[in-house]
Amino acid sequence: MKIATSTNIRPDNVTEPQLFAALARAGFDGIDLPFYKFVDDVDWSDDAAAFAWADQRNQWAKDAGLEWVQAHGPFFEMFNTDSDAQQSRQGCHHALKVCGRLGIPWMVLHPDVCPGDGGPEHRAHMFKTNTDFFRSLIETCEKYNVGVAIENIFDYYAQNKNSPHYIAAAPDEQCALIDQINHPLIGACWDTGHAHINNQNQYQGITTLGHRLKAIHIQETKSGPDRDDHVLPFSITSPAVDWNAVCSALKEIQFRGPFAFEVHQAIRRIPMELLDDLLTYNHKVGRYLINQITAS
Numbered sequence: 001m002k003i004a005t006s007t008n009i010r011p012d013n014v015t016e017p018q019l020f021a022a023l024a025r026a027g028f029d030g031i032d033l034p035f036y037k038f039v040d041d042v043d044w045s046d047d048a049a050a051f052a053w054a055d056q057r058n059q060w061a062k063d064a065g066l067e068w069v070q071a072h073g074p075f076f077e078m079f080n081t082d083s084d085a086q087q088s089r090q091g092c093h094h095a096l097k098v099c100g101r102l103g104i105p106w107m108v109l110h111p112d113v114c115p116g117d118g119g120p121e122h123r124a125h126m127f128k129t130n131t132d133f134f135r136s137l138i139e140t141c142e143k144y145n146v147g148v149a150i151e152n153i154f155d156y157y158a159q160n161k162n163s164p165h166y167i168a169a170a171p172d173e174q175c176a177l178i179d180q181i182n183h184p185l186i187g188a189c190w191d192t193g194h195a196h197i198n199n200q201n202q203y204q205g206i207t208t209l210g211h212r213l214k215a216i217h218i219q220e221t222k223s224g225p226d227r228d229d230h231v232l233p234f235s236i237t238s239p240a241v242d243w244n245a246v247c248s249a250l251k252e253i254q255f256r257g258p259f260a261f262e263v264h265q266a267i268r269r270i271p272m273e274l275l276d277d278l279l280t281y282n283h284k285v286g287r288y289l290i291n292q293i294t295a296s
Contacts (some may be wrong), residue, residue: 001257001294003286004030004069008037009267014275016057020064026279027287030069031061032260033104035095039074044094054098069258070215071099071107073148078112078133089133093140100144106214108149108189109134111177115162126167131180141185149189149215150174152205154197156225169198171208178212187214191262193221193228196241203242206249213255217262218246218289231266233285247292259290 005028010019023031042053061068074091077084092109099107111130116122137148152174158166168174174188188209194217195205206213221229223239233243261282270278 001259001290002029002067002069003261003283003290004028004032004258005261005282006032006034006072006264008032008034008072008262008264011268011270011272011275013272017060017063018272020060020066022275022279024064024066025276027283028066028279030067030258030260032262033057033068033071033099033102035071035074035091035098035107039088039091044091044098047097050094050098051101054101058102068102068104070149070260071095071104073107073109075109079114079129092137096137096140096144096146096148099146104146106147106149106187106189108151108215108217110151110153111166111168113158113161113163113166118164122163123165123167126163127173127177127180130167130177134177134181134186135183138181138183138185141183147185147187147214149187150177151189151217152191152194152198152200154194154225154228156197157228159225166198169194170200171205174209175212188212189215189217191217191219192241192246193217193219193230193262196221196223197225197227199223201245203245203249206246206255207252210253213253215258216250216255216260218260218286219262230262230264232261232263232282233289235266243289244292247289251293251295255293259286259293261286 042049044050073095075088077088113126153166153169155166155169168177178186190206190213195202219230220233220236220241221227222236267278
């Protein structure tokens with residue numbers, strides 16, 4: 001199983017080529033492209049500019065011997081009507097095009113919420129609006145052969161948007177949304193930290209998603225509604241993520257990866273002199289967990 005991490009971990013004093021080289025030295029196989037970090041870097045509607053940006057990073061990855069294994073889209077606000085939200089929605093199509101350019105098979109996206117009381121009508125409205133949005137991406141997904149993995153988000157994040165509940169925060173809702181869309185290029189992403197914050201049973205959640213699970217975000221966090229620590233597994237004391245349950249579930253559904261970390265809070269501030277040591281440890285943690293998943 002390939003071990004990957006998001007380039008969102010890059011400290012400010014480290015260039016992207018330096019980070020790629022350090023990841024390769026540590027033993028990583030692949031990288032996750034976080035489009036949300038690069039929203040203002042290029043005019044994504046300009047194919048020539050977007051492809052030049054992608055080709056440069058593709059060369060850096062090739063030079064380091066790394067593979068692009070997944071991505072995280074630029075979209076966070078679906079229901080707003082301002083220009084930023086409209087640009088973000090359109091940016092999903094541009095990001096999918098770049099994923100196709102880089103050979104990235106799955107791009108993770110958040111569902112979204114709107115203000116409401118959390119009652120049946122409000123939930124039905126959120127479900128329909130999310131269904132319609134993700135369906136609107138399918139033509140682009142098909143054209144560039146890139147899937148969209150809908151991520152589980154925690155309820156506290158919704159409460160900041162005046163909704164008591166985040167649609168698809170629970171695995172049964174993720175399944176319902178994916179099954180309603182009913183397309184092979186629409187799947188699920190399971191974020192271990194988000195599930196922990198939302199008091200989801202890791203084993204039950206992952207096995208419920210089953211074949212729908214196309215991407216994972218491996219991260220540790222403390223429990224509590226306002227957490228989302230994004231640090232390395234085993235770095236937080238109990239109550240923390242149940243890694244035995246995560247690995248047992250991934251083994252049961254025969255998940256084959258990539259085993260992708262999202263641990264930017266653990267690495268982004270590290271001095272360059274310590275970067276290799278920390279990335280090597282990060283890789284060893286990944287290999288330890290993968291051995292539990294793949295052991296006969």
